[in-house]
Amino acid sequence: MSYRFLQSAALIAALTLGGATCAQAVQYKQVNARASQISFTYNQMGARVYGTFGKFEAKIDFDSANPEAARTSLTIELASIDAGSSDANSELQKPGWFNTAVYPQATFISSSVKPLADNRYQVSGKLALKGQTRDVSAEITLKPDNAIGVFNGEFILKRGDFGIGEGEWGDYGVISNDIHIKFRMVAPAQ
Amino acid sequence: MNQRYTRTAIGLHWLMALGLIGTFALGYYMPGLALSPTKLKLYSWHKWAGVTLFFLVLLRLAWRQSHPAPALPSSVPAMVQMASHAMHWLMYALMITIPLSGWLMSSAKGFQTVWFGVLPLPDLLDKDKTLGESLTQLHEALNFTLLGLVIVHTGAALKHHLIDRDDVLTRILPLKFKD
Numbered sequence: 001m002s003y004r005f006l007q008s009a010a011l012i013a014a015l016t017l018g019g020a021t022c023a024q025a026v027q028y029k030q031v032n033a034r035a036s037q038i039s040f041t042y043n044q045m046g047a048r049v050y051g052t053f054g055k056f057e058a059k060i061d062f063d064s065a066n067p068e069a070a071r072t073s074l075t076i077e078l079a080s081i082d083a084g085s086s087d088a089n090s091e092l093q094k095p096g097w098f099n100t101a102v103y104p105q106a107t108f109i110s111s112s113v114k115p116l117a118d119n120r121y122q123v124s125g126k127l128a129l130k131g132q133t134r135d136v137s138a139e140i141t142l143k144p145d146n147a148i149g150v151f152n153g154e155f156i157l158k159r160g161d162f163g164i165g166e167g168e169w170g171d172y173g174v175i176s177n178d179i180h181i182k183f184r185m186v187a188p189a190q
Numbered sequence: 191m192n193q194r195y196t197r198t199a200i201g202l203h204w205l206m207a208l209g210l211i212g213t214f215a216l217g218y219y220m221p222g223l224a225l226s227p228t229k230l231k232l233y234s235w236h237k238w239a240g241v242t243l244f245f246l247v248l249l250r251l252a253w254r255q256s257h258p259a260p261a262l263p264s265s266v267p268a269m270v271q272m273a274s275h276a277m278h279w280l281m282y283a284l285m286i287t288i289p290l291s292g293w294l295m296s297s298a299k300g301f302q303t304v305w306f307g308v309l310p311l312p313d314l315l316d317k318d319k320t321l322g323e324s325l326t327q328l329h330e331a332l333n334f335t336l337l338g339l340v341i342v343h344t345g346a347a348l349k350h351h352l353i354d355r356d357d358v359l360t361r362i363l364p365l366k367f368k369d
Contacts, residue, residue, distance in 0.1 A: 044230060044301075045230055045231065045233075045234035045304075045307055046234070046304040046306070046307020046308065047234075047301060047302045047303070047304040047307070047310070048302065049300075049301065050300070084300045084301065085299070085300070087225045088225065091225045168226060168227050169227060171227050174227040174230050174231060175227070175230075
């Protein structure tokens with residue numbers, strides 16, 4: 001009798017506790033690339049220019065009950081850049097810029113996720129671009145919306161750090177060193 | 191009666207003449223260049239010069255309102271006077287519409303104009319490749335029309351000076367010629 005009572009009590013407790021956590025916790029395990037976007041702006045002779053990367057693959061493993069354990073990675077096909085004109089797009093493939101023949105992709109792999117207040121997270125990791133790997137960090141805001149989660153973030157990439165735009169293009173007065181990268185990752189809730 | 195233009199009008203005329211020649215030459219030369227930082231600089235300078243010329247022509251028209259141009263010599267036939275006035279107003283119209291078309295084409299091509307890299311002009315048009323190309327053709331057509339008119343304008347001024355021997359050319363020159 002007492003054994004059965006304990007068993008039921010344990011079951012009820014597990015259900016209640018489990019239920020409570022389940023109602024709150026959301027998991028995101030994949031990214032809808034079509035709905036997601038990576039864009040950037042930079043300064044060209046005093047004017048803001050907008051561009052995007054059309055092709056990328058993002059992975060995510062995020063559990064709101066345990067955000068510190070979250071992991072994410074991103075692979076961008078650099079040839080898919082659209083910097084506003086076909087002239088610019090073909091120039092950007094050249095060795096002085098991305099050198100896509102040798103380095104076709106940029107990859108980011110997260111190493112830590114720190115929860116901040118209000119659905120904000122500090123995501124840090126390694127960005128590999130044009131043969132160089134550097135630490136980058138971005139504040140990401142999660143907007144849970146119906147059955148999807150939208151992760152928005154931005155950070156400033158110094159193109160000079162990665163040798164993006166060398167030689168005559170090294171003049172930051174023409175094209176700024178600061179490239180504002182913005183991303184929006186849309187993930188279905190599990 | 192003073193038959194000369196005011197010093198301000200003369201100054202603005204020649205300042206704009208130099209600006210138009212330089213900006214036209216730059217606009218004619220730069221599209222053929224391969225993409226380089228120099229090309230980006232030249233495009234910006236062309237756009238900044240164009241905006242400046244736009245403001246200068248407005249200033250000129252405002253000045254002209256309060257300081258009318260001296261009348262043409264009575265020796266000029268009425269029909270030719272009418273043609274001359276029509277041509278001058280057409281040139282003013284072009285000096286206004288050329289920078290406007292350049293600004294709009296830049297906008298449609300997705301490149302905002304920021305005057306001297308400081309004052310951003312609003313982008314009235316969304317990025318639209320086809321519209322951008324149409325506006326480029328319009329910008330070119332307006333420019334070559336102005337070029338044609340400038341050639342006729344210069345030819346007419348020289349004809350007045352060398353053949354008619356009147357003061358139509360000298361009254362717009364910065365220095366006074368005594369005869």
